[in-house]
Amino acid sequence: MNQLRWDPTLAEWVAYATHRQDRTFLPPAEYCPLDPTKPGGFPTEVPRPSYDIVVFENRFPSLTPDAPEPEERGTRLTPTAPGHGICEVVLYSDDHYATLAGMSERRIRNLIEVWADRYTELGAIDFVDYVFIFENKGEAIGVTLHHPHGQIYAYPFVPPRPAKELGAAREYRSRNDGHCLHCDLLAGELEDGRRLVAKGEHFAAFVPFYAHFPYEAHVYARRCASSIASLSPEERWDLARVLKGLLVGYDRLFGFSLPYMMVMHQAPTDGGDYEGVAHFHVEFYPPNRTADKLKYLAGSETGAGAYIVDALPEETARSLREAVEDAPS
Amino acid sequence: MDRSGDKRADTSAAGPGGTAREPEMVKERETKEDGRYIIFYSFGDGEEQEDG
Numbered sequence: 501m502n503q504l505r506w507d508p509t510l511a512e513w514v515a516y517a518t519h520r521q522d523r524t525f526l527p528p529a530e531y532c533p534l535d536p537t538k539p540g541g542f543p544t545e546v547p548r549p550s551y552d553i554v555v556f557e558n559r560f561p562s563l564t565p566d567a568p569e570p571e572e573r574g575t576r577l578t579p580t581a582p583g584h585g586i587c588e589v590v591l592y593s594d595d596h597y598a599t600l601a602g603m604s605e606r607r608i609r610n611l612i613e614v615w616a617d618r619y620t621e622l623g624a625i626d627f628v629d630y631v632f633i634f635e636n637k638g639e640a641i642g643v644t645l646h647h648p649h650g651q652i653y654a655y656p657f658v659p660p661r662p663a664k665e666l667g668a669a670r671e672y673r674s675r676n677d678g679h680c681l682h683c684d685l686l687a688g689e690l691e692d693g694r695r696l697v698a699k700g701e702h703f704a705a706f707v708p709f710y711a712h713f714p715y716e717a718h719v720y721a722r723r724c725a726s727s728i729a730s731l732s733p734e735e736r737w738d739l740a741r742v743l744k745g746l747l748v749g750y751d752r753l754f755g756f757s758l759p760y761m762m763v764m765h766q767a768p769t770d771g772g773d774y775e776g777v778a779h780f781h782v783e784f785y786p787p788n789r790t791a792d793k794l795k796y797l798a799g800s801e802t803g804a805g806a807y808i809v810d811a812l813p814e815e816t817a818r819s820l821r822e823a824v825e826d827a828p829s
Numbered sequence: 830m831d832r833s834g835d836k837r838a839d840t841s842a843a844g845p846g847g848t849a850r851e852p853e854m855v856k857e858r859e860t861k862e863d864g865r866y867i868i869f870y871s872f873g874d875g876e877e878q879e880d881g
Contacts, residue, residue: 545861545867546867547861547867548869551869551871552869552870552871552872553870553871553872554867554868554869554870555867555868555870556861556865556866556867556868557865557866557867559863559865606852606874609852610852610854610870610872610874613852613854613870613872614854614870617854617856617870733851
C-alpha cells in the first residue's frame with residue numbers, strides 16, 4: 501500500500517508504505533540479496549553469476565508506478581493521493597565488501613554514466629517531477645543491507661528540501677541581475693579557500709560556510725550545469741576524481757569507513773524552467789562529529805528545524821582537506 | 830504535482846571540450862519473475878574496471 505498524505509501545516513506530502521516493515525534487515529553476508537546468484541546458490545535479486553553495475557526496482561518501494569487511489573480519501577484540508585513514483589536500487593559492484601571510496605575512478609565514472617542514464621529515463625516519465633539520487637551508507641545511517649549500493653527515488657512532486665533550495669536560488673537570481681546562487685557561493689569558496697577540500701578542473705568539494713553537519717561536504721560543478729545528464733565527458737571524469745578524493749579523505753579522517761548520506765540536487769523534471777536556478781551538486785552528510793560520537797537530529801533540528809553544530813566549518817574543512825591531501829595517489 | 834510545461838529531462842548542453850573517452854555503456858533490460866525490471870549495465874573495460 502503506497503499513498504501520499506498532505507500535511508497542510510508544512511505544505512508537504514508524506515509518503516506511506518506499510519509493506520516496508522517487512523523488508524530484509526541486515527542479513528548475514530552469505531545471504532545478501534544484492535550479491536550475484538552463484539551456481540547452486542540461493543537466488544538473489546540479480547539472476548546472474550557476476551555483474552558490473554545493476555539497477556532494479558526496489559522490492560519494497562516507497563512509491564510505485566501503479567499505486568491505486570487510496571481507500572482513505574482524506575479531506576479538503578488533508579487530501580490523499582496515490583503513492584505514484586519509482587524506487588530503484590543501484591548496485592555499484594558485485595563485490596559484497598566493496599565501498600564507493602575503494603572503487604577505481606573508472607568505476608565511479610561508469611557509475612556517473614548510469615546515474616545520468618537513470619536521470620534521463622526516469623525524468624522523461626510523465627508523473628515523475630524529481631529524480632533523487634542518493635546513498636545511505638553505514639548502520640549509523642540506518643542501512644539494512646551492507647552491499648555497496650545507492651537508491652533512486654522518482655517522485656511525483658519536487659521534494660521539500662530541493663524545492664526550498666530552488667526557491668532560494670530563484671529569488672537570489674531575481675534580485676542579483678540573473679546570477680546563479682550556487683555559482684556565486686562556489687566563487688566565494690574558491691576565493692576564500694579555507695573550506696575547500698578538493699579542487700578539480702570542473703568540480704570542487706568544500707565544507708559549506710553554513711554546514712549543518714560537522715563534516716558535511718558539497719561537490720559543485722564549476723560550470724552552471726543543471727543536471728548530471730548535462731555534464732560533458734571531461735566533467736564526468738573530473739567528478740569521478742573529486743568524488744574519489746573526497747571519499748578516500750572521509751575514510752582517512754577517523755581511520756574507518758565513514759558512514760554518510762550522499763544526495764544529488766539538480767533540476768526537477770516537471771517541465772519547469774530551471775535555467776540559472778538549478779545547479780548540479782552532490783551533498784554529503786556524515787553523522788560523525790568525532791570518531792566515536794554522532795550528531796543526532798534531536799529536538800532543535802527535528803522540531804524547530806534549527807541546526808546546532810559543534811564545530812566550525814573552517815576547522816573541520818582543514819582536517820578533511822589534510823585527510824584528502826595525505827591520501828596515497 | 831504541476832503537470833504544466835514540457836516534459837523533458839535536462840540533457841542539454843554538455844560543457845566545453847569533448848576529448849575524454851566515453852565509456853562504452855551496454856544496457857540490457859530484463860523482467861524479473863515478479864514483474865519488476867532489472868537493468869544490467871556493462872562497460873567493456875575489463876581489468877581497467879578493477880578497483881583499488
